[in-house]
Structures are given as structure tokens and as C-alpha cells.
Amino acid sequence: MPVTKTEEFKSKEVRLSRLAKALAHPARVAILRTLAKRNACVCGEIVDVLPLAQATVSQHLKELKDAGLVTGTIEGPSSCYCLNKKAVSDLASQLGELFDELMSGCEENSCSAKGRQ
Amino acid sequence: MPVTKTEEFKSKEVRLSRLAKALAHPARVAILRTLAKRNACVCGEIVDVLPLAQATVSQHLKELKDAGLVTGTIEGPSSCYCLNKKAVSDLASQLGELFDELMSGCEENSCSAKGRQ
DNA sequence: ATCTTTTATCGTAAAGATACGATAAAGGAC
DNA sequence: GTCCTTTATCGTATCTTTACGATAAAAGAT
Numbered sequence: 231m232p233v234t235k236t237e238e239f240k241s242k243e244v245r246l247s248r249l250a251k252a253l254a255h256p257a258r259v260a261i262l263r264t265l266a267k268r269n270a271c272v273c274g275e276i277v278d279v280l281p282l283a284q285a286t287v288s289q290h291l292k293e294l295k296d297a298g299l300v301t302g303t304i305e306g307p308s309s310c311y312c313l314n315k316k317a318v319s320d321l322a323s324q325l326g327e328l329f330d331e332l333m334s335g336c337e338e339n340s341c342s343a344k345g346r347q
Numbered sequence: 348m349p350v351t352k353t354e355e356f357k358s359k360e361v362r363l364s365r366l367a368k369a370l371a372h373p374a375r376v377a378i379l380r381t382l383a384k385r386n387a388c389v390c391g392e393i394v395d396v397l398p399l400a401q402a403t404v405s406q407h408l409k410e411l412k413d414a415g416l417v418t419g420t421i422e423g424p425s426s427c428y429c430l431n432k433k434a435v436s437d438l439a440s441q442l443g444e445l446f447d448e449l450m451s452g453c454e455e456n457s458c459s460a461k462g463r464q
Numbered sequence: 465a466t467c468t469t470t471t472a473t474c475g476t477a478a479a480g481a482t483a484c485g486a487t488a489a490a491g492g493a494c
Numbered sequence: 495g496t497c498c499t500t501t502a503t504c505g506t507a508t509c510t511t512t513a514c515g516a517t518a519a520a521a522g523a524t
Contacts (some may be wrong), residue, residue: 235463236373236406238418239373239374239376240373240377243376243377243380244373246370246373247371247372247376249366249368250367250368250371251368251371251422252424252438253363253364253367253445254367254368254371255353255354255365255368255511255512256353256357256360256361256364257356257469258364258511259360259363259364259367259445259513260356260357260360262449263360263445263448265450266449266451273470273471274469274470274471277471281356282514283472283513283514284470284514285471285472285474285513285514285515285516286512286514287512288471288472288473289461289472289473289512289513290474290512291471291472292472293511304471304520304521306403307469307470307471307520307521307522308469308470308471308521309471309472315450316448318446318449319446321446322442322443322446322450323355325439325442325466326439328370328376328380328439329435329436331380332379332380332383332385332432332435333383333432333439334383334438338458346414351480351511351513352478372481372482374482390500390501391499391500391501394501399482399483399484399485399521400483400484400485401500401501401502402483402484402485402486402501402502402503403482403483403484405501405502405503406481406482406483406502406503407482408501408502409502409503410481421490421491421501424490424491424492424498424499424500424501425491425499425500425501426501426502465524466523466524467498467522467523467524468521468522468523468524469520469521469522469523470517470519470520470521470522471512471519471520472517472518472520472522473516473517473519474515474516474517474518475500475514475515475516475517476506476513476514476515476516477512477514478511478512478513479510479511479512479513480509480510480511480512481508481509482507482508482509482510483506483507483508483509484500484505484506484507485504485506486503486504486505486506487502487504487505488501488502488504489500489501489502489503490499490500490501491498491500492497492498492499492500493496493497493499494495494497494498494500494501
């Protein structure tokens with residue numbers, strides 16, 4: 231049996247869900263916040279901040295990089311990561327668009343008017 | 348070997364990542380948009396809109412319900428779902444807060460100043 | 465050249481997500 | 495009561511994610 235038929239959905243929805251998936255783990259949210267805090271690049275410091283092994287952090291960084299939210303540069307023997315602020319603001323506006331759409335039909339929740347839970 | 352140590356992260360990050368995970372599949376984004384469009388509750392119509400079997404849609408609906416983004420009410424023999432607009436706007440503000448934090452350190456991307464990719 | 469430090473990748477194990485068919489449950493129609 | 499319709503849940507197969515240790519790779523230090 232097949233698995234994951236993302237191909238059959240609208241590309242807008244696929245794109246958004248792919249970015250949402252990048253935020254779908256607390257470690258990755260923590261990494262993004264750490265990168266923002268130190269603003270300048272960080273490398274193995276991220277490992278110190280998180281309760282995870284180095285290999286795992288590197289894997290999360292790769293996912294963030296694949297999603298485009300983070301850029302990595304090799305700095306001598308160490309690696310340097312930065313937020314990709316353009317990608318972050320793109321994500322913010324995609325999500326903003328979704329939320330606008332979700333909130334636009336302004337009538338109240340018509341569930342729970344009648345019937346049980 | 349264990350898997351998923353979400354317990355060790357800050358609860359703010361866990362909460363946000365849990366909500367992000369709800370958006371991390373195109374089917375669920377499509378469901379939310381469909382619910383918003385018809386505004387009023389929908390039931391098996393959702394199945395018609397998506398390229399998925401009934402059982403799969405029901406499973407996605409359950410995840411959205413568990414995340415709190417959707418409410419479900421039993422309407423006679425059929426079920427009726429609605430957006431939980433309060434939860435959606437909570438999510439929007441949580442994400443907004445994150446993005447503010449990420450974009451606040453306004454200096455330019457200090458990566459790629461030097462070094463290779 | 466050898467050692468050390470730092471990071472990425474490989475291998476692997478286990479948990480979770482995804483999908484579907486089959487079946488149960490619940491209520492309306494008859 | 496018996497059917498039919500609708501939805502939820504169970505069972506199951508497969509793919510993905512998550513995690514870690516081990517090891518490779520790359521560059522500075524000695």
C-alpha cells in the first residue's frame with residue numbers, strides 16, 4: 231500500500247505544509263529561536279543548548295536547511311548557520327494568507343448550535 | 348533506542364510545534380480551507396473534495412480535532428465539523444510571536460559574508 | 465605528518481504518520 | 495423490527511521521523 235500522496239494536492243497546500251513540517255518539532259523551533267537570538271551565525275553552540283546528541287542536532291539543521299529556513303556556511307573546521315530571513319518572512323506571509331482565508335467567513339462557529347459532541 | 352524527546356523542550360515550543368504539525372500535511376490544510384469556505388459545518392463533503400479514502404479523511408479530521416483547530420458535532424447519522432476560530436487565531440498569534448522574535452534581530456544575514464557553502 | 469576539534473553522514477532501531485479496506489456504531493427510513 | 499446511509503475505529507502495511515553511536519571528512523594546531 232502506498233503512503234503519502236502529497237502529489238495530488240494543490241501546490242500551494244503542499245508548499246505550506248512542507249514549511250509547517252519544518253516547525254513541527256520543538257527542537258527545530260528552538261534552533262530557529264537560538265539562531266535569531268545570537269543573530270550572527272552559530273555552530274556547535276546549538277548542540278549545547280539542546281538536550282540532544284550532536285548527530286541529531288545536525289540532522290534537524292539539515293531539515294531546516296532543506297526547507298530553506300536556514301543557511302549554512304563552512305567556516306574553517308566549524309560550520310556556521312544563519313536564519314534565512316527572507317524565507318522566514320515568506321513563510322510568515324504564506325501563513326498569514328492562510329489565516330486570513332480561515333478567518334474571513336466571519337460568522338460564529340455554527341457547530342454546537344445543536345446536536346451533541 | 349528511544350524516540351521523540353519532546354518532554355525536554357520548553358512547553359512554549361512543544362505547544363507551537365504540535366500545532367504546526369497539524370498543518371504539516373496538505374490534506375489537513377485543505378480540510379481547514381474547505382471548512383472555512385463553507386463556513387457552516389461540513390461532513391462527508393470533505394471526503395468528496397479530497398483524493399483520499401473516507402477512513403483516511405476521518406483520521407486527518409481526528410488529528411485536527413485533537414489539535415483543537417476543529418470541533419466536531421454529531422448531527423443525526425452524520426457528523427458536522429467546524430473551524431475552531433478561537434484556536435486558529437491563537438495559533439496565528441503564537442506564530443506571529445515566533446516570527447516577531449525571529450525577525451527582530453534586524454541585522455542582515457551574517458552568513459555568506461565569508462567562507463564557502 | 466600527526467593530533468585535535470568540529471561537523472556531516474552512515475547505519476540502525478524504534479516510534480510515528482499515512483493510507484486503505486473491513487467492520488462497528490448510530491440514527492433515519494421503511 | 496430490517497435496511498441504508500454516514501462516520502468512526504480497528505487492523506495492517508509501508509513509509510517517514512527521530513534518535514543515537516560510530517565513523518568519515520576537513521581544517522587548524524603542534
